Amino acid sequence: MKSDQLLFKNRRPGETTFLKGYLETGGYEGLKKAFTMDPAQVREIVKASRLRGRGGAGFPTGMKWSFFPADKPGEKYLVCNADEMEPGTYKDRELLLADPHQLVEGMIISAYALQAPTGYIFIRYAYERCARNLERAIIEAREAGFLGKNIRGSGFSCELFVHRSAGRYICGEETALLNALEGRRANPRSKPPFPAVRGLFDKPTTVNNVETLASIQHIITGGAAWFKDLAATVEGAGTKLYGLSGHLEKTECHELPIGVPLRTLVEEFGGGVWKGRRFKACLPGGASTPYLTAEHLDVSMDFEPLEKVGSRLGTAGVTVFDDTTCMVEATLNLNRFFARESCGWCTPCRDGLPFVNWILEKIERGDGVMEDIDMLRDQLRNITGTTFCALAQGAVGPIESLLRLFEEEVVDHIKRGRCPFNP
Numbered sequence: 001m002k003s004d005q006l007l008f009k010n011r012r013p014g015e016t017t018f019l020k021g022y023l024e025t026g027g028y029e030g031l032k033k034a035f036t037m038d039p040a041q042v043r044e045i046v047k048a049s050r051l052r053g054r055g056g057a058g059f060p061t062g063m064k065w066s067f068f069p070a071d072k073p074g075e076k077y078l079v080c081n082a083d084e085m086e087p088g089t090y091k092d093r094e095l096l097l098a099d100p101h102q103l104v105e106g107m108i109i110s111a112y113a114l115q116a117p118t119g120y121i122f123i124r125y126a127y128e129r130c131a132r133n134l135e136r137a138i139i140e141a142r143e144a145g146f147l148g149k150n151i152r153g154s155g156f157s158c159e160l161f162v163h164r165s166a167g168r169y170i171c172g173e174e175t176a177l178l179n180a181l182e183g184r185r186a187n188p189r190s191k192p193p194f195p196a197v198r199g200l201f202d203k204p205t206t207v208n209n210v211e212t213l214a215s216i217q218h219i220i221t222g223g224a225a226w227f228k229d230l231a232a233t234v235e236g237a238g239t240k241l242y243g244l245s246g247h248l249e250k251t252e253c254h255e256l257p258i259g260v261p262l263r264t265l266v267e268e269f270g271g272g273v274w275k276g277r278r279f280k281a282c283l284p285g286g287a288s289t290p291y292l293t294a295e296h297l298d299v300s301m302d303f304e305p306l307e308k309v310g311s312r313l314g315t316a317g318v319t320v321f322d323d324t325t326c327m328v329e330a331t332l333n334l335n336r337f338f339a340r341e342s343c344g345w346c347t348p349c350r351d352g353l354p355f356v357n358w359i360l361e362k363i364e365r366g367d368g369v370m371e372d373i374d375m376l377r378d379q380l381r382n383i384t385g386t387t388f389c390a391l392a393q394g395a396v397g398p399i400e401s402l403l404r405l406f407e408e409e410v411v412d413h414i415k416r417g418r419c420p421f422n423p
C-alpha cells in the first residue's frame with residue numbers, strides 16, 4: 001500500500017531537513033496562504049477537514065478550537081504537547097528528528113487562527129536532539145521573517161519557545177503540563193474550567209499534539225476536502241503516523257492513510273511476526289489501549305472502528321506480542337509503569353495501581369487464587385471514572401482486556417500454580 005507523504009515528506013535516514021530543504025519542498029506556503037484569510041476562515045477549514053487530535057484522545061481539533069475565545073482581546077496561549085512518554089509511542093520524535101519546521105509552521109498558522117501569539121513547545125526531556133532541532137528551526141524561521149513582529153506585513157506577531165519537561169509521564173496530561181510549564185508540581189487540574197477558558201497563567205490556552213499541529217499547514221495548502229479524502233475510511237480524515245514495535249520483523253514508523261487495516265501494518269509494513277511465530281495480541285495505540293487479538297487483524301486503524309472492537313486508536317503506536325508471550329506478565333509490566341508514574345494526586349490511582357501490581361505479581365509467580373480475578377475486576381471498577389485525569393483510566397485498558405480476552409490464560413496460571421510461559 002502506498003500513501004501520500006505529508007508529514008514524512010522530507011524524512012531521510014539520519015538527516016534533518018532545515019529551512020533551505022523545507023522551502024524547496026513547499027515549506028511556509030501554508031502560512032502565506034493562511035495570511036490571505038481571516039483567522040476565522042482558517043479555523044473553519046480546520047473544522048471542515050475533520051482532523052482529530054493525534055495526542056491520544058482524538059478530540060476533533062476544529063471543535064476544540066471553536067471553544068477558544070480567539071476573537072476576544074487579551075493574553076492567550078498555544079501549547080504544543082511534545083511530551084510523548086507513552087510506552088510504544090515514538091511518532092512525534094520521528095517527525096521532529098526529520099522535519100522540525102513542519103511543527104513551527106503549523107504552530108504559527110494555529111497561533112494566527114487562534115489569535116494566540118505566544119506558543120510553547122513542551123518537550124520530553126529525553127528528546128534533546130528534537131529540542132535542538134526545534135530551537136534551530138525557530139531561529140531560522142525568525143531570520144526568514146516567518147516569526148517575530150508583524151510577520152510578512154500581516155499585522156500578526158508570534159513567538160515560540162521550547163520548554164524541556166522535567167520528565168514524568170503525567171507531564172503529558174494537558175493540565176498537569178500547564179502546571180509544569182508554570183513551574184508548579186505536575187498534578188492534573190480539576191476540569192472545568194477547561195484550558196480554553198483558564199489555562200496557562202490562568203489565560204485561555206489550547207493544547208495540541210505535535211502531529212496535530214504539523215498537519216495544519218497541509219490542510220490549509222491542500223484544502224479540507226483533499227485532507228479528508230486521504231483517509232482509508234469514510235469517517236476518517238488525513239494520514240496518520242503509525243509507530244510499529246514489539247515482536248515484528250521490522251519495527252519502524254510509517255505515514256499511511258488513517259484507517260489502514262491493522263493486518264497491513266503487521267504483515268506488509270512490519271514484515272510479519274518475528275521468528276516465524278504467530279500473532280497473539282497487540283496494543284493498537286500505545287500502552288494505555290486495550291489489547292486486540294488475531295481475530296481483530298482486519299480492523300481499520302481509525303477512531304470509530306477500533307472503539308467498536310473494544311479498543312482505541314490512542315497514539316497509533318502498535319506493539320505486537322508473539323505467541324510465546326505471557327499476557328499476565330506483559331500486563332504487569334505495563335501496569336508497573338503506570339503505577340510508578342502516578343502523580344499520587346487521586347487515591348484510586350495512587351493506591352489502586354500498586355494494588356493491581358500486587359495481584360498480578362501474585363498470579364504470575366503462581367500464588368494466585370480465583371478470588372484474585374474478582375478482586376482485579378473490583379479494582380477496575382474503583383479506578384474507572386474516579387480520578388482527575390485519564391492516567392489511571394488508561395492503565396485500566398490492558399488489564400480490562402486481559403480479563404476479557406485472556407481470562408483462560410489467567411485461570412491457567414492459578415490452576416497450575418505457576419506461569420505456563422515462564423516455568
Ligand SMILES: Cc1cc2nc3c(=O)[nH]c(=O)nc-3n(C[C@H](O)[C@H](O)[C@H](O)COP(=O)(O)O)c2cc1C
Pocket residue numbers: 052053054055056057058059061064081082083084085086169170171172173174175207208209210212213389390391
Ligand atoms: C497521563 C497522560 C499522558 C499524556 N501524554 C500525552 C503526550 O505525551 N502527548 C500528547 O500529545 N498528549 C498526551 N496526553 C493527552 C493530552 O492530555 C491532550 O489530550 C493532548 O495533548 C491534546 O492534543 P490533541 O487534541 O492534538 O490530541 C496525555 C494524557 C494523559 C492522561
